[in-house]
Amino acid sequence: MDETGFPEEGASEAPGLISDSSVVQPATQDGAYRVLARKYRPKTFEDLVGQEPMVQTLENAFDTGRIAQAWMLTGVRGVGKTTTARILARGLNYEVPGVADRPTVKLDQEGTHCKAIMEGRHVDVIEMDAASHTGINDIREIIDASRYRPATARYKVYIIDEVHMLSNAAFNGLLKTLEEPPEHVKFIFATTEIRKVPITVLSRCQRFDLRRIDQSKLIGLLKRISDAEGIQISDEALMLIARAGEGSARDSLSLLDQAMAHGGGAIEAGDLRQMLGLADRARVIDLFGHLMSGDIEKALAELQAQYDVGADPAIVLTDLADFTHLVTRMKVAPKAADEASVTEAERARGREFAEKISVRLLSRAWQILLKGVQEVQAASKPLAAADMVLVRLAYAVDLPDPGDLMAQIKNGQNPLAGAAAPRGTAPSGGSGDPGGGGGTAMAVAASHGSGPAGSGPTMQARPVQALGRPQLAAIEGGMPKSDTQPMAAPEPQVQAEPAYSLKNLHDCVALASEKRDIPMKVAIQRQMRLVKFEPGKIEIQPTEDAPADIAGEFGRKLLEWTGQRWFVVVSRNQGRPTIHEEQEANQQQLLSDAKSHPTVAALLSAFPGAKVVDVKVQVSEEDEAALADPMVSDPLLGEALGDDEDD
Structure with a gap:
C-alpha cells in the first residue's frame, strides 16, 4: 500500500476500497450515486493520509495497554476527524473470532463489529452531533447510559462531533464522568474550533491535531481515485484541484466529483480553470512580471483579458499573492522550487524573479496583495477594486526604501528629487506636448525641488503640470529667438520666519x-x-x-x-522620562522635603493623623524669569499644607 492509502498494483486491496479499478460502479445496491468523499472514505488506520504521528501514538498505546479514556481530534474541515473517530472506535472494539480479541490498529480483516461501526449504526458506538444536541439534558442522557455495560462490544464509545458547540452547562455536567468514566466507556471528541473548548475538558483528553494533507499526497490520492473511476485527468488538472482543496481531502474529492461531471469523462486544466473561475497560472506569472517592471498599462490589460475569460479578480490577486510567496521562498530557500506542487513554468520564472527582486520589495508586494484581496472581496465592483490594487502595487515598485529616505534627509538631500513614475504611464501633468511638454515639466520641477547645497528642501513638493502647445507658444512669443540667449537666474526666495518656534x-x-x-x-x-x-x-x-x-x-x-x-x-x-513622570518626580521630591522640614515635622507630631497632601512653592518676581526657562520643570505653586484626615 502506498502513501495515499490505496493498494499498489498487484497487491490485495484493503476492505471497503476499490473493488474493480477498471469499472465505474455505483456505491449503493439501488443504483443511487454516492459521492467520492463517501465512496472512498478510509476504513483502516493505513488508509488515513498524512496522519502518521497519530497512528504511531495509538499503536504504541494499544500495544502497551495504556489506553486513554478520552481523545480530542481537531483540525480544519475535511481532514478526516469523524472518519478517524469511527476507525478509532473500530480499533477499540476490534474482534475476529479465533484471530484477534484486543484493541489494535492492525485492522487487516473485517471484524465482528467493524461494518456496523463504520456505517454508524452500532448499538454500542453512539454518535452525537453537538450542533443539534447542545444542552445539559443531552449530556445527562449520556451520563445515565454510561453506567450500563455495552451490549455486544468491548467498549461503549461516545463520539461527539463539533463538541465546541456544547453549552457551558453541558461541558460542566460532563466533567466528572469524563475524568472518571466507567472502565467500559470511552469518549472521542471532534472539533474544528479547539479554542472554544474549555481547558477543563482539554486537560482530561489526549489531543491529536490532524494536519492538512500535503499537496503531493493529495495529488496521489486524486490520481488513484481517478484511475479507479476510469476518468482521464491531466497532471496539471490534478495539481489545480489539490491547490484548491487547501489540504482537505473532502474538499479535493468534492472538486474532483464536480470536475468529473463537468468534463464528461476527461478533465483538462483549461476546463477546470473555467469551472473554478481560476486564472491561467502562466498568465498570472506574466501579470506579476508586468507589475514588477512597473508597466501599469500592460498589467491592467492582462487583468481585463483574464476577467473576460471568466477569472475572478479576487482569485487572480490570490494567485498573485501565492506566486509572490513562492518567489520569496525561492529567494530565501532555493530548495522550495523542487516541490512537487510547483509547475515547470513557476520553477523557471520564479527562479528568474528571485534573482532580480529584493526581499524588501517582495514583502511590500505581499502586504499590498493581502490587503487588496480583502478589498476586492468586499467591493461592489471587484474588477475596479482589483485595478486599483494593481496600480498601487505597480507604483510601490518604484518607491524608495524608508531607510534610504531618512539617510538622504540627514545628509541634506531632497528625497523627492529624481522620483519617477512607473513605466507605461504619462508624466504627472497628464497629456503633455510630445515635442517637449514633459521635458518642460521636469525642468520646472527641478528648479524648485531643492535649495542651496546643504540646506535641504525649501518648499513642499507640489505636482507640476506639463506645458501644452498654447502655453509654449506664449512663452516663445515673449522671448528672444536665439537659443543661446541666457535665461535670467531666478531671484532667491526669502523664507519667512516660522510662526511657531518649537525647542522642546x-x-x-x-x-x-x-x-x-x-x-x-x-x-x-x-x-x-x-x-x-x-x-x-x-x-x-x-x-x-x-x-x-x-x-x-x-x-x-x-x-x-x-x-x-x-x-x-x-x-x-x-x-x-515623560513630562508627566518628571512632574510627578518633582512633586514627590517636594513632599519629601516638606516632611523633613522641622516646622512641618513639629506640626505632624502635634496633630496625630495629619499628613502632607500637597506642596506649593511661592515664587518671587525675581525667580519668575528663571522658572520661565523651558529647561526648568514646571512645579506647582503654593505653600505646604497639613490637614487632618477627618478634613
Missing part, C-alpha cells in the same frame, strides 16, 4: 493646549519619552501604552499647526 516638548504641549487638542496634549505629556529634539526632527521613545501610530500622528499635527514638516522618529535608544 514643553513647547509642543503649549502649542497643543493653544490649539485645544487635549488628546494630543495628554499623549505628549504621558506617552512620549524624548530622545533628541532638533529643528524639523524629533526622536521619541513611546511608552508601553502608547498607540502604534503615535509618531505619525504627532508629525501630522505639527504640520497642521505650524505649516512646517516635522519628522517624528521612533528611536530604540532610551529616552528621558
Whole structure:
C-alpha cells in the first residue's frame, strides 16, 4: 500500500476500497450515486493520509495497554476527524473470532463489529452531533447510559462531533464522568474550533491535531481515485484541484466529483480553470512580471483579458499573492522550487524573479496583495477594486526604501528629487506636448525641488503640470529667438520666519493646549519619552501604552499647526522620562522635603493623623524669569499644607 492509502498494483486491496479499478460502479445496491468523499472514505488506520504521528501514538498505546479514556481530534474541515473517530472506535472494539480479541490498529480483516461501526449504526458506538444536541439534558442522557455495560462490544464509545458547540452547562455536567468514566466507556471528541473548548475538558483528553494533507499526497490520492473511476485527468488538472482543496481531502474529492461531471469523462486544466473561475497560472506569472517592471498599462490589460475569460479578480490577486510567496521562498530557500506542487513554468520564472527582486520589495508586494484581496472581496465592483490594487502595487515598485529616505534627509538631500513614475504611464501633468511638454515639466520641477547645497528642501513638493502647445507658444512669443540667449537666474526666495518656534516638548504641549487638542496634549505629556529634539526632527521613545501610530500622528499635527514638516522618529535608544513622570518626580521630591522640614515635622507630631497632601512653592518676581526657562520643570505653586484626615 502506498502513501495515499490505496493498494499498489498487484497487491490485495484493503476492505471497503476499490473493488474493480477498471469499472465505474455505483456505491449503493439501488443504483443511487454516492459521492467520492463517501465512496472512498478510509476504513483502516493505513488508509488515513498524512496522519502518521497519530497512528504511531495509538499503536504504541494499544500495544502497551495504556489506553486513554478520552481523545480530542481537531483540525480544519475535511481532514478526516469523524472518519478517524469511527476507525478509532473500530480499533477499540476490534474482534475476529479465533484471530484477534484486543484493541489494535492492525485492522487487516473485517471484524465482528467493524461494518456496523463504520456505517454508524452500532448499538454500542453512539454518535452525537453537538450542533443539534447542545444542552445539559443531552449530556445527562449520556451520563445515565454510561453506567450500563455495552451490549455486544468491548467498549461503549461516545463520539461527539463539533463538541465546541456544547453549552457551558453541558461541558460542566460532563466533567466528572469524563475524568472518571466507567472502565467500559470511552469518549472521542471532534472539533474544528479547539479554542472554544474549555481547558477543563482539554486537560482530561489526549489531543491529536490532524494536519492538512500535503499537496503531493493529495495529488496521489486524486490520481488513484481517478484511475479507479476510469476518468482521464491531466497532471496539471490534478495539481489545480489539490491547490484548491487547501489540504482537505473532502474538499479535493468534492472538486474532483464536480470536475468529473463537468468534463464528461476527461478533465483538462483549461476546463477546470473555467469551472473554478481560476486564472491561467502562466498568465498570472506574466501579470506579476508586468507589475514588477512597473508597466501599469500592460498589467491592467492582462487583468481585463483574464476577467473576460471568466477569472475572478479576487482569485487572480490570490494567485498573485501565492506566486509572490513562492518567489520569496525561492529567494530565501532555493530548495522550495523542487516541490512537487510547483509547475515547470513557476520553477523557471520564479527562479528568474528571485534573482532580480529584493526581499524588501517582495514583502511590500505581499502586504499590498493581502490587503487588496480583502478589498476586492468586499467591493461592489471587484474588477475596479482589483485595478486599483494593481496600480498601487505597480507604483510601490518604484518607491524608495524608508531607510534610504531618512539617510538622504540627514545628509541634506531632497528625497523627492529624481522620483519617477512607473513605466507605461504619462508624466504627472497628464497629456503633455510630445515635442517637449514633459521635458518642460521636469525642468520646472527641478528648479524648485531643492535649495542651496546643504540646506535641504525649501518648499513642499507640489505636482507640476506639463506645458501644452498654447502655453509654449506664449512663452516663445515673449522671448528672444536665439537659443543661446541666457535665461535670467531666478531671484532667491526669502523664507519667512516660522510662526511657531518649537525647542522642546514643553513647547509642543503649549502649542497643543493653544490649539485645544487635549488628546494630543495628554499623549505628549504621558506617552512620549524624548530622545533628541532638533529643528524639523524629533526622536521619541513611546511608552508601553502608547498607540502604534503615535509618531505619525504627532508629525501630522505639527504640520497642521505650524505649516512646517516635522519628522517624528521612533528611536530604540532610551529616552528621558515623560513630562508627566518628571512632574510627578518633582512633586514627590517636594513632599519629601516638606516632611523633613522641622516646622512641618513639629506640626505632624502635634496633630496625630495629619499628613502632607500637597506642596506649593511661592515664587518671587525675581525667580519668575528663571522658572520661565523651558529647561526648568514646571512645579506647582503654593505653600505646604497639613490637614487632618477627618478634613
